[in-house]
Structures are given as C-alpha cells and as structure tokens.
Amino acid sequence: MDVVALPLLGVVSRFGYLGVTGIVFIESFGVPAPGETSIIAGSVLAGSGRLNIFVVAVAAFLAAVGGDSIGYAIGRTGGRRLLVRFGRYVGLNERRLTRVEKFMAKRGPIMVVVARFVEGLRQLNGVVAGVTQMPFAKFLVYNAIGAALWVGLWSSAGYFAGNHLDAIEGVIHRYSNVALAVAAVLVAAYIWHHVRRRRAHRAEDLKAESDSPSPAR
16 A cells, blocks of 8 residues: 555545545535545455445545535635636636536536546536536536545455555556546647647638628729
8 A cells, every 4th residue: 555545544534524525525615635545545454354345435525525516616616716827827817617518518418427546636526616606506417426426436456456556546547647648649639630620610700801802892
C-alpha cells in the first residue's frame, strides 16, 4: 500500500465510517483530498472484519453525491463570476467559458460520469456543472451513476485485493490513463472538425457576399 494509504488507514481505522465519509465529502466539492484512497483504506479494514463493506460503500456513495451537490451549488450561485475573474491566470476567459458551456450542454452527462474517474476533474465536477448551468436533476442522475461506479470499483478492489492491492491499483490507473488519452484525442478531433466546419461556412458566406450583385446607385 502506498505512503498516502498508510496514514489514511490509521485515520479510517480511528474514525471508521465517519473518516471515509468526511474525506470523500470534502474532496467532492473541490478540496484536494484523497477520497479514492480513503475508500480503499475503509475497504481493506472491511476485508479484515473491522468494518462492514456495504456500509463503507454506501457512506462513500452518499458523501460523493452530497459533496458534488454542494460543489454544484457553489458553481451555480457564484462560480462563473469567479472563473471569469480569475480564469485569466489559467488561460480561461469568458469566450472560452462560453464554449465550455455549449460543449457541456451537448456532452455534459457523459462528462459528469467520466470526470469521476479523473484526478482533478473529480474535485471540480460539481462546480463546473453548476457554472455551465446544467439542470440539477440531470446532474444528480448522472453524478449518482458515476459515483456508484467509482465507489463500486475501489471498494471492491480494496476488499478483495488484500496484499495484491498495489498491483491491482496500478493496472486500473494504467487503463484509466489510456481511457483519458483516448478521450483527449476524441475531444481534439471534435474541436478540429468544428473549427474546419466554421471556416468552411465563413468562406461560403464571403463567397456569397462577393457573388451577390451590388445595390444600384
């Protein structure tokens, strides 16, 4: 088990289900916290008989959905102003944020599910959904799906892996990176296709304007 999981195992061992719930909850509304590893630690303890695996999984699921809902509320009420104000420091301006809003309107539900498995995106999942004005009911459904898959994956890995946890975790992360790379390629291809189509439409408009007869004087 890695150096982060060892102290977390002690925290979860001391506070039990509350430890898992608290760490996953604060991670889910934007605070960098090792929620994933806390689920693994709780599941390892469940495998040794000190906790109940079903209670660990349910607690982590509710914490993930609840934390993301808080993040959604933050993004919905004031997140856009903050992103527009401070986004220039990370290359995000209002025009680019508008593009993100349009992309989320078309592909938002899938991104909510996928983001749960991507470090960095997981912490900002709810905030971004709120900023982009995704309907809360839709966000809640897909966020619950992503949380269930995420919690199910890591709680099962921690419970059944035992001494082979490091190897299993490495394999899962390896394929997660592959999936992320494929997703990045697909997004880049989509943007490239969209830019080409816009340029083609602009060229057609300019040609139509040049071919149209000028008004008589």
